[in-house]
Amino acid sequence: MTQTSFAITRRQALAGLGATTALTLGGCTTLGRPAAIAQAQSIGAERLLEVVAYNLLEHEPERATSLGVDTGRHADLRARLEDQSQAGQDRYAATLRQDLERVRLVPREGLDPDLVTSLDVVESAYSTALDGFALPYGDVAVGSWRNAPYVVIQNVGTYLDMPRFMDSAHPLEDGSDADAYMARLEALPRVLDGELERMQAARGMGVIPPSFLIDKAIDQMQSTIASAQSGELFVAQLRQNLAAKGMPPAFAARAEPLVTGPIADALTRQLAELGLQRGMADGDPGMWSQPRGDEWYDWALRASTTTSLSPDEVHERGLEELAMLHARMDPILREIGYTSGSVGERMQALSRDPRYQFAQGDPGREQIMDFIHERIDWITAQMPRAFNTLVDPKLEVRRLPLSEEPGAPAAYGGAGSKDGTIPGRMWINLRTTDLHRKYDLADLTYHETIPGHVWEGEYSNRLPLIRSILAFNAFSEGWALYGEQLADELGAYDEFEVGRLGYLQALAFRACRMVVDTGLHHKRWTREQARNFFVERNGSKYEEVASEVDRYCSWPGQACGYKVGHSEIVRQRARAEAELGEAYDFKAFNDAVVLGGNAPLDVLAKNVGRYIETTSTRAA
Structure with a gap:
């Protein structure tokens, strides 16, 4: 099949965004059902989806900036922040409820299959999110990758998100951008106090995070406050960015009293609340110990996997997949001389082999960065062998901010903005080089960049705006x-069999996540029991899994989406191969999945079904 490029599609997709005309659509309750149906039919599905997208961005203006669509009629979004108060979250839920009803009223008959997919995606995302908003506490991610029962903790909260966002996503090209930057800083104390209100309300219900998570959050909050009080937080980076653009430093001078005064004060109020909660906390890590915790976890697991799998079913699947993967690792270990002990014990021994360790300190950090860039160059050159429809993503590799590293995973990544001005990024945790090995860093790089998150996100960015916004943990991961x-399959490890061990261990790690996450939140495992499962069963590095397990405690269910999603994509590929026979094409299948966009797993299955039907018809 002829290879194609997406560049023109991107320009075409963006052409209509700035011209969007704001619509005032009456609520379904106000109009009555017949009138609402008529309205949904008259506006048209494509136009309705665009309106729904901007209605969502009204509540999450930071996403508009990250996508590069806070322009034209929507330029005011660049100066705003999400309302984190309970009233703000209630208004958000009301918008979702209203727009979900409108989407459900659109007749599907005669619509283009891609439009039907988009409507199905919105319906799934919004209905699941609304179930989360109906719970009495927590932070609901609408079409995003994690939900959290605790509004502010070691890896959740504006105190972590905003410094990174303002540095890496908020543009500073001219004076209007700088004015918008200042407006966001002025709004920040209200946002922090909105979170504080919800923290206090949760405490009143008896929702107290585990003591060890609060300890981490307190340390990080203290670091952020110290940076604010010294005038470094936001200001130092703002000054640097202004200078790089040849803009006057006056904006930085205006920002400093905001940061050292109202912002630092609001952060201090959050710190005081964390201290109060610490005095009430225990060490129980799982949601089972929280009020309505079992209900909350059931919802989080459903949201993260886009399935109805129960905690017990996920747990057993994880154990089964772990055993199958270890069966593939065993002969490779024997071949390289590791013959005694369990797979986990032998992988622990391998991790101690100095041949596969990076140097300590900054020399090792430089080695890691060079290694990542070399692997990106190699895998990019292979993409024409795996896809007919190619993209050319902008891509940066950046170290995580130092304040974020203690509570963060080994790495994470994602696509850039819809307009291409913000590159896709891989954020690498370099608090210690012992987090990484030469046999597992390549695999991590492919996961976060190409053909993983950055690559997939480029396709979603060329779909209608609402599809660029909504992402599903099980599909993404x-x-x-x-x-x-x-x-x-493209040969990354053909001349480095130890690297294939790293890849298989990484897959096994995700199977372990299914076991550990459900173990913590459903089977009442201890924190140490969860850590030891990784180390003993899979040979994972203790330094890595210590923060991993803590992450599962604050993002219940999220860790289960990885392997559930991967197994479903592999199952759909086997289905296509079986049903198409000689008509099956590796590149065409990969196109069908990624061009269908980020979707719940049942919608993915429908997309693959259409690919099979179309291919069968052509071959007949």
């Missing part, structure tokens, strides 16, 4: 694991 598999 399942695709990134499938990207790791593609790298192996």
